[in-house]
Amino acid sequence: MNQLIDALSDPENKMEKFLGSTLGSMVPMSSAMRGYVNTGPYLREARSLLDRMLKDIPGYSQGLPPRRDIYGEPVARRIGVSTTMKEDPVEAEVNRIMLETSEGISMPQPTHNGVDLREITLKSGQNAYDRYQELAAKPEDKGPSLKESLEKLISTEDYQAMPDGETSQLGSRLNAIQGIIQKYRAVAFKRLQMENPEIGAAMLQHKYKAAAKYLDNKGQTSAGDQLRKSLGLPSSQ
Incomplete structure (x- = not known):
């Protein structure tokens, strides 16, 4: 009931997700299959109503694009309550700033000049928004990744001397991080267009x-x- 009320409060953004989750739970044996559906290393992104309904059906989830983080990298599946993964210095710094300032980095914009990349399937079969996020993580094949550039930035003395500040505050740490991310995303979108003239x-x-x-x-x-x-x-x- 709480989920329904929440969906009704913002039907444009939340109703489809609510309906997809509700209808998906009505699929026979969905609870039993959920742990065996996605055996790959990454979480999957269910965007449409049909995706949310069928994401727990064996074989279907493998066709969904991977869920990606704000850096454009696929989110790994984590099973269990403990992990042996090494702490990511970039994520640790961004999380720290979020706690200090209540500001953070948003996901790449899926809509460009009125065109929603999430609704476009490229000739390769890949979703256009997924490809854009993938390129944003590393737009140049021989260049450093976004994470590598950010890690280099936060290790400098100049960065350590900056205040946390707000995203829009010139000279703040978050502004410096956002600046690099925006440059990577701009290059990524140009390459996406070069690869796919239909966009x-x-x-x-x-x-x-x-x-x-x-x-x-x-x-x-x-x-x-x-x-x-x-x-x-x-x-x-």
């Missing part, structure tokens, strides 16, 4: 559709229809 075409089409709508609102419907015709779209009539 650029989709963004251009969205731009032209918005321009056609603007002409409609200005009373220039014929000009708007002419623009839509050039895109192979139906007229406003």
